[in-house]
Amino acid sequence: MKSVTRSLLILEAVAQHQPVTVGELTKLFGLPKSTVQRTLVTLSEAGWLRANRKDTTRWEIGARVLAVRPAALQGSNLLAAARDPMIKLRDALNETIHLSVPDALQGMVVVDRVDCSHAVRTYYGVGDTSPLHATATGRAILAHLPKADVEELIERGLEQFSEATPTDADVLRAELERVRADGYSVNRNQYRPDVCAVAAPILDEDATPIASVAVSMPDSRYDAERVPELGHLIADTAQEIAIRRNGA
Template identity: 55%
Template sequence: MGLSTVVRSLRVLEAVAEHQPVSVGELSKIFGLSESTMRRTLRALKVSGWLRADPLDATRWEIGAWVFGVRPTALRNTRLFPAARELMIRLRDAPDETVLLSVPDALNDMVVVDRVDCGHAVRPFHAIGDTSRQYATAPGRAVLAHLPVPEADGLVTGGLDDRGAPIATDAAELRAELRHIRDRGYAVDQNRHRPGVCAVAAPVLDHDGVPLAAVSVSVPEYRFGPVRLDALGQLVKDTGARITARHCN
């Protein structure tokens, strides 16, 4: 192929993201390179944190955690952060609960890119860069529910696995829930993704109405209940709409 080392490494990184978990042999065929050359490239990307061996099969490769750590820093230079930050603080102050901003990535995961902590001594903790399967959380479902139907359906059909999520999900049930979320304007996770933690999330949309992020309130289960749900849902929905308006202006 005649690729320089740097260009080859970037191309390999892109290929792993597209085909993961992927073997050395499969990557060698994609690039027309020897397996020994491919192993050297993979090892270099592993040492730098960009790739890692699949926890379920050490002969296959997948994207590493460094990808998710870099993304929040890069996003701080976009219009999303200044549009969202002040409104996230206002949302935090209303119920005094932790507020998160999460974005979808190319791997059909959600990545936490910003957080405003509440004043309670007991509160859920979400590290910047934390990832979760899109269908498994309130922010992810808020995003899925507002994608164009064919795109959302493709993700639901092709993305329901247990990697990174402690719950199994039925595709038909998820489609019905996504329709309900779209009608209501926000998604709810009641102690489903993380034990003892509940969340309410709403989408942030771009100029074309496509979701580019989700804003959410994360609450310990003992401070969450049906009476509080409606109020939190409306607050989160309004905040998502306000961030959308600021981002699009």
């Protein structure tokens, strides 16, 4: 691995697994411990990483990353276009609304969130990641990707996160067909226990999926009979965001 690429991959791994030890990163990348340690120290000196305050043998994201993230997102026309429609949807449903973007086939990344007023609610922080095949946000994207991309994801293996996770290739393909037909996707306890969501894709002018918007709720407030209603509301919100983003 080239040093810059190695540093970025280690930075991403720390963000995903923090607080993490040198030994854990060594096993993850198959690199010499001295190489990993040297990279961590370099990133720490630049402010990208820091030692955990309670356990200095573990590493976590530093203040520089936390400062850069809002600045990077602030100028996004996607976030600007999505904010008001997300608030309007939250006000209509009083459930948490998430905006997520795909990281190639690696997963979905939450880039914005509007919270509901319930004391008990679902929570994904900005920057949190989740798998494509096991979530409503991910399948909303997958349903509109080229078939070759879907097959590549399947070939990598469909990890099981709960008893409800779609790990069978044919089951996933059938679900993506349904998502394309209905215009929205549904997740009931397929990734995190007792967490449900309904999501719709935000499509670019050439029908490329660039993001997904979702409403998420605890299983205790999930009502299967309301899913079509929620799906259409979310699909309308996704379309409004796309129109705003494209400047129509």
